[in-house]
Amino acid sequence: MMSTVNAANAFEDGPGAEFSSDRPTARPCVHRAEWGGAPTAERDPVMTGPAASAVACEPVAMVTGAGRGIGAATAERLAAEGMAVIVVDRVEQDTTATVSAIRAAGGRASGLGCDVSVAQAVTATVASAVEEFGHLDVLVNCAGITQDRLLLTMSDQEWDRVLDVNLGGSMRCSFAVGRHMRRQGHGRIINFSSVAARGNAGQTNYATAKGAIAGFTRTLAAEFGPHGVTVNSIAPGFVATPMVAELTERLGVDRDTVLLEAAMSSAVGRIGTPEEIAAVVAFVTRPESGYLTGETIHVEGGRR
Amino acid sequence: MTGVAVVAGGGEHTGPAVAVRLAGRGFDVALLDTEFTAADKTVRQIEESGRRCVTVEAELTDTRSVGAAFGQVRSALSSPVVLVTCVGPGPVPDGSPEDELADEQRYGVVRRALRSAFVCCQAGAGHLLHHRWGRIIIVTEPVDAGGNAWRTSQPVLAGLIGFTRSAALELARSGITVNLIAPAESAVDSRAPAHQPAVNVGAGSYAEGVAHVTAFLIDDQAVGITGQEIYLAAAQAGVPLLRER
Numbered sequence: 354m355m356s357t358v359n360a361a362n363a364f365e366d367g368p369g370a371e372f373s374s375d376r377p378t379a380r381p382c383v384h385r386a387e388w389g390g391a392p393t394a395e396r397d398p399v400m401t402g403p404a405a406s407a408v409a410c411e412p413v414a415m416v417t418g419a420g421r422g423i424g425a426a427t428a429e430r431l432a433a434e435g436m437a438v439i440v441v442d443r444v445e446q447d448t449t450a451t452v453s454a455i456r457a458a459g460g461r462a463s464g465l466g467c468d469v470s471v472a473q474a475v476t477a478t479v480a481s482a483v484e485e486f487g488h489l490d491v492l493v494n495c496a497g498i499t500q501d502r503l504l505l506t507m508s509d510q511e512w513d514r515v516l517d518v519n520l521g522g523s524m525r526c527s528f529a530v531g532r533h534m535r536r537q538g539h540g541r542i543i544n545f546s547s548v549a550a551r552g553n554a555g556q557t558n559y560a561t562a563k564g565a566i567a568g569f570t571r572t573l574a575a576e577f578g579p580h581g582v583t584v585n586s587i588a589p590g591f592v593a594t595p596m597v598a599e600l601t602e603r604l605g606v607d608r609d610t611v612l613l614e615a616a617m618s619s620a621v622g623r624i625g626t627p628e629e630i631a632a633v634v635a636f637v638t639r640p641e642s643g644y645l646t647g648e649t650i651h652v653e654g655g656r657r
Numbered sequence: 658m659t660g661v662a663v664v665a666g667g668g669e670h671t672g673p674a675v676a677v678r679l680a681g682r683g684f685d686v687a688l689l690d691t692e693f694t695a696a697d698k699t700v701r702q703i704e705e706s707g708r709r710c711v712t713v714e715a716e717l718t719d720t721r722s723v724g725a726a727f728g729q730v731r732s733a734l735s736s737p738v739v740l741v742t743c744v745g746p747g748p749v750p751d752g753s754p755e756d757e758l759a760d761e762q763r764y765g766v767v768r769r770a771l772r773s774a775f776v777c778c779q780a781g782a783g784h785l786l787h788h789r790w791g792r793i794i795i796v797t798e799p800v801d802a803g804g805n806a807w808r809t810s811q812p813v814l815a816g817l818i819g820f821t822r823s824a825a826l827e828l829a830r831s832g833i834t835v836n837l838i839a840p841a842e843s844a845v846d847s848r849a850p851a852h853q854p855a856v857n858v859g860a861g862s863y864a865e866g867v868a869h870v871t872a873f874l875i876d877d878q879a880v881g882i883t884g885q886e887i888y889l890a891a892a893q894a895g896v897p898l899l900r901e902r
Contacts, residue, residue, distance in 0.1 A: 504779055554827045561816040
């Protein structure tokens with residue numbers, strides 16, 4: 354948790370300093386103009402009244418796959434930056450650690466269980482999040498799984514599950530939350546692609562899903578741009594997370610050897626941390642990042 | 658190398674153009690599709706050139722159906738060495754931004770397109786491996802101007818790039834190459850094309866371009882070209898500059 358806060362300080366000199374300073378208990382609702390929202394009133398008659406923008410509230414972020422790994426680090430980081438965070442994972446029980454960590458650090462968080470591969474579950478989760486918090490300003494689609502297998506022996510279920518969770522989950526959540534963001538006239542959607550989208554043996558399903566997410570990001574950015582909503586994706590390189598640990602265990606390969614190889618193949622000579630990915634997410638969510646959209650940002654320590 | 662080539666999908670334009678070109682290079686050709694509306698002409702054209710041609714109906718997103726179809730191809734012709742699989746992103750229902758059903762159907766369109774590539778390539782690769790030589794060519798269909806298939810073309814194309822590269826890595830040691838052919842417009846524009854991407858038939862059409870690149874890739878000397886994307890620009894539309902990926 355402390356490292357997250359320290360990372361936040363790195364941005365304090367920038368124009369977004371007010372977002373990384375000590376978090377107040379309540380802050381003015383982020384004004385549309387501040388978020389680089391839709392510039393004209395006629396585009397969005399719902400939230401343009403002075404009463405609406407004067408409501409005291411903090412920005413609200415929803416992070417899927419936030420029970421662990423990059424999702425958990427992202428949820429904690431956004432909370433440290435002053436956002437109320439809806440912590441979503443497949444089952445609600447998996448969200449308790451992240452929610453507790455955020456609350457212990459003085460932040461506001463709420464846990465929700467949602468299998469993002471199920472359309473009705475996503476609709477219900479977004480509805481209950483909006484009901485509890487009143488609005489949604491940031492969506493981070495971290496929920497992701499791998500089920501590696503060579504193409505020749507991959508089962509239909511392994512293909513479908515990886516596509517339905519990674520790509521289907523990102524699309525569903527983006528549509529459901531995007532609906533509210535368009536009405537608000539502002540919003541930030543951050544998807545998770547992967548460097549695996551460049552191709553990886555044993556991951557035809559994962560590479561397809563993660564590549565498709567980058568393509569979906571471009572399309573949605575074009576569609577949502579006029580409504581003040583930006584859509585970007587982040588493609589992490591090798592980050593030590595539970596997902597990677599499970600992978601090495603399943604493949605029966607030595608984890609330390611894999612980590613060392615990954616470290617040596619990056620320009621910076623080490624693997625990444627979830628907090629470093631979270632820091633880039635935080636940057637993208639800022640009001641002053643409104644001119645950045647449709648992009649996939651590779652955070653992989655450079656390539657050798 | 659000649660032998661049997663399977664052309665999966667491709668409708669009335671790309672599939673037939675590729676099939677005829679492959680026959681011209683000495684291949685017997687099997688056309689796989691969910692339904693055939695105007696295949697008679699293609700079959701006749703190929704048979705007149707002295708090669709054999711069969712049509713096999715198959716649901717291209719269904720593993721069992723495609724597996725059975727490849728079995729039929731093997732019985733009727735022989736085990737294939739070339740697979741050209743054409744993937745159309747397809748139109749999505751016109752829904753309002755409030756229409757949740759339209760959103761879910763949009764994922765459904767992307768899912769089906771990507772799944773057909775997986776199903777066809779998996780079945781095809783199983784046969785290609787027996788020969789220790791093979792060519793898999795994945796073709797994405799152009800997006801019509803005026804329609805809304807552009808909403809799904811980006812995720813489909815980007816997904817297929819990841820798939821092509823991964824499959825290429827896995828199959829390279831077996832002498833099998835995997836490449837992707839796509840319309841240059843799809844690689845440039847995230848939105849609907851302002852003009853019809855390419856005339857559908859004849860010289861300069863997308864279908865003829867795909868047939869030409871296919872002929873190039875099936876050559877023995879193209880064994881080192883794998884995991885690549887080849888973008889075809891419409892002849893009359895100038896040269897779209899590719900965005901960095």
